Amino acid sequence: MDVGQAVDDFTLPDQDNGQWRLSDHRDRQVLLIFHRHLM
Amino acid sequence: MSDRFGKLDSVHIAVVTFAQAGELAAHRAHLGLEFPMLADPERRIYQRFGLGQGSIREVWNPGTLRLYARLLIRGRRLRRPRHNTRQLGGDFVIDTDGRLLAAFRPRSPDDRPSIDDLAAYLN
Numbered sequence: 001m002d003v004g005q006a007v008d009d010f011t012l013p014d015q016d017n018g019q020w021r022l023s024d025h026r027d028r029q030v031l032l033i034f035h036r037h038l039m
Numbered sequence: 040m041s042d043r044f045g046k047l048d049s050v051h052i053a054v055v056t057f058a059q060a061g062e063l064a065a066h067r068a069h070l071g072l073e074f075p076m077l078a079d080p081e082r083r084i085y086q087r088f089g090l091g092q093g094s095i096r097e098v099w100n101p102g103t104l105r106l107y108a109r110l111l112i113r114g115r116r117l118r119r120p121r122h123n124t125r126q127l128g129g130d131f132v133i134d135t136d137g138r139l140l141a142a143f144r145p146r147s148p149d150d151r152p153s154i155d156d157l158a159a160y161l162n
C-alpha cells in the first residue's frame with residue numbers, strides 16, 4: 001500500500017470486546033500504530 | 040502542551056497488535072496506554088500495510104537493546120515475549136478521505152518516527 005492510495009476498510013476487536021472499524025473514524029485523521037515487540 | 044503533542048489530540052489514534060483479543064486489556068494496562076488497542080493475531084492488517092518480519096540481526100540490534108535498557112531504567116517491567124519478536128511495526132496516517140497520507144515502515148524496533156515526524160502530517 002503506497003501513500004496516496006485509498007485504505008480498504010477493516011474491523012478489528014478492541015480491548016473492551018468491541019469492534020473498531022476504520023470507516024467509523026473518518027471525521028478526523030487516523031494514526032495507526034502497529035506494535036512491535038510484546039514485552 | 041506544545042503544538043506537536045496538541046496535534047496528536049486532534050486525531051484518532053489506535054494501536055494495532057498481534058496479540059489475541061483476550062490479552063488486550065492486560066497488555067494495554069501494562070503499557071499504560073489510553074488509546075484503543077486492537078487485536079490482529081493473524082497479522083492480516085499488518086500484511087495489508089506491508090509490515091513483514093525482520094531478521095534476527097535487524098530486530099535485536101544494539102539500538103533495540105539500548106531501547107529496552109532505557110525502558111528498564113524508567114521502571115518498565117519487561118515480560119518474556121510470547122509472540123513473534125521478529126514482527127516489525129509501523130506508523131501510518133490516514134486522511135479523512137480514507138487515503139494513506141504517510142507511512143513509516145522501520146527496519147528495526149528502535150527505528151521509529153519522532154513526534155515531529157508524525158506531527159508534520161497531521162492537521
